[in-house]
Amino acid sequence: MPNSPSEPARHPSGAPSGAPEAASGEARRVVVRRKGPMLVEGPVEVELEDGSVVSSDRFQVALCTCRRSRRYPWCDTSHRDRA
Amino acid sequence: MLPAPRGPLSRAVTTYLRGAGPLPSEAEVAAAPVYGEDLQLALYLCYELHYRGFADVAPALEWDPDLLRTRAAMERRFLAALREDAPRHDSVDGALAGILVEPVDGTGVSHFLRDKGELWQLREYAALRSLYHLKEADPHAWVLPRLRGRAKAAMAAVEFDEYGGGRADRVHARLWADLMTDLGLDTTYGRYVDAACAELLVTVNLMSLFGLHRTLRGALVGHFATVEITSSPGSRRLAEAMRRTGAGPAAEHFYDEHVEADAVHEQVVRKDVIGGLLEDEPELAPDVAFGVAATVFTEDRLGDRLLADWGGGRSALRAPLSQAATHVS
Numbered sequence A: 001m002p003n004s005p006s007e008p009a010r011h012p013s014g015a016p017s018g019a020p021e022a023a024s025g026e027a028r029r030v031v032v033r034r035k036g037p038m039l040v041e042g043p044v045e046v047e048l049e050d051g052s053v054v055s056s057d058r059f060q061v062a063l064c065t066c067r068r069s070r071r072y073p074w075c076d077t078s079h080r081d082r083a
Numbered sequence B: 001m002l003p004a005p006r007g008p009l010s011r012a013v014t015t016y017l018r019g020a021g022p023l024p025s026e027a028e029v030a031a032a033p034v035y036g037e038d039l040q041l042a043l044y045l046c047y048e049l050h051y052r053g054f055a056d057v058a059p060a061l062e063w064d065p066d067l068l069r070t071r072a073a074m075e076r077r078f079l080a081a082l083r084e085d086a087p088r089h090d091s092v093d094g095a096l097a098g099i100l101v102e103p104v105d106g107t108g109v110s111h112f113l114r115d116k117g118e119l120w121q122l123r124e125y126a127a128l129r130s131l132y133h134l135k136e137a138d139p140h141a142w143v144l145p146r147l148r149g150r151a152k153a154a155m156a157a158v159e160f161d162e163y164g165g166g167r168a169d170r171v172h173a174r175l176w177a178d179l180m181t182d183l184g185l186d187t188t189y190g191r192y193v194d195a196a197c198a199e200l201l202v203t204v205n206l207m208s209l210f211g212l213h214r215t216l217r218g219a220l221v222g223h224f225a226t227v228e229i230t231s232s233p234g235s236r237r238l239a240e241a242m243r244r245t246g247a248g249p250a251a252e253h254f255y256d257e258h259v260e261a262d263a264v265h266e267q268v269v270r271k272d273v274i275g276g277l278l279e280d281e282p283e284l285a286p287d288v289a290f291g292v293a294a295t296v297f298t299e300d301r302l303g304d305r306l307l308a309d310w311g312g313g314r315s316a317l318r319a320p321l322s323q324a325a326t327h328v329s
Ligand code: FES
Pocket: A036, A037, A038, A063, A064, A065, A066, A067, A068, A069, A074, A075, A076, A077, A078, A079, A080
């Protein structure tokens, strides 16, 4: 599913729309590993350093933690070892 | 319509499917080269009845006991050859290690197409791959009833993404058809079976073999993990090839989407599909490793064939493509 760079709609509370876990007060679990992306249940909005917001409505989103991705903030497997 | 036969096995099977003659004998099945054009096409025809069938074949033949017996004889030979030829690994991690490392100077088909692929080679590649991508994710859906709990939920979630997340215009097979249109190819299901070499048929038959047999659920999971792990970097190279040749926006989009989607799918399949399956059924680890190794083995054979043909300036297809108009930007 494509990501839309458009400014997303927000609830008055500031919580992203369509995020039932957040709305119900239940903690959202993210998965981190020493190597590779951070996995977050979608849909997800990511605010970048310049203030722009990108979003993905995939069921899981892989956020790049190695900073090497050419599609940052999304992981594109650039974290892999090279041989 | 049924494809043209390539030898005694596929001739007998097509004739039988038309209701006009007997199936091949056991001796004929035993005599055919296992990765050859004839046996692989005959097997492909048997499998196709479980997907969308053929306009000129009675649908009920899908469960014809005599045809299933012939199919089983071919499958026994195919599976035995794969078990013999696929490299053996001590563990699932050992099997995956090789594909989780990116080669600095890769020499595969996607590297070739990125660096010097011409539009005619991209069209041939798409015509070949259409045998899978027009039914993308379908062979893997068969594994769902054979999984439980975490593995089932994760596999279903990835398949949901492959099927467009509930939106018909995002189904990956649909995105693939749009790519074919950009490349001036015919999107009719089954249109390029006659053009596809045995090495390609082997890669699709492997998925059907693993998908249709519950006993091979571990191998199917290993196969699927291999596809997802290798897809993201390969898709980036193919997206670059499509951009460089001006193939068109839908052609670029198919591979751009897979760069990102499969970076996620890889994580989910490794963590929850393989992890969940092996938690439930740890004795399946050797089958998962076999599925990985067999997929790498068959993909490498296909890659060698394509690079040999294209490197020699030859078409990799059995029948040349018509010079259809390609995308005009
Ligand atoms: S974590 Fe995967 S590309 Fe950075």
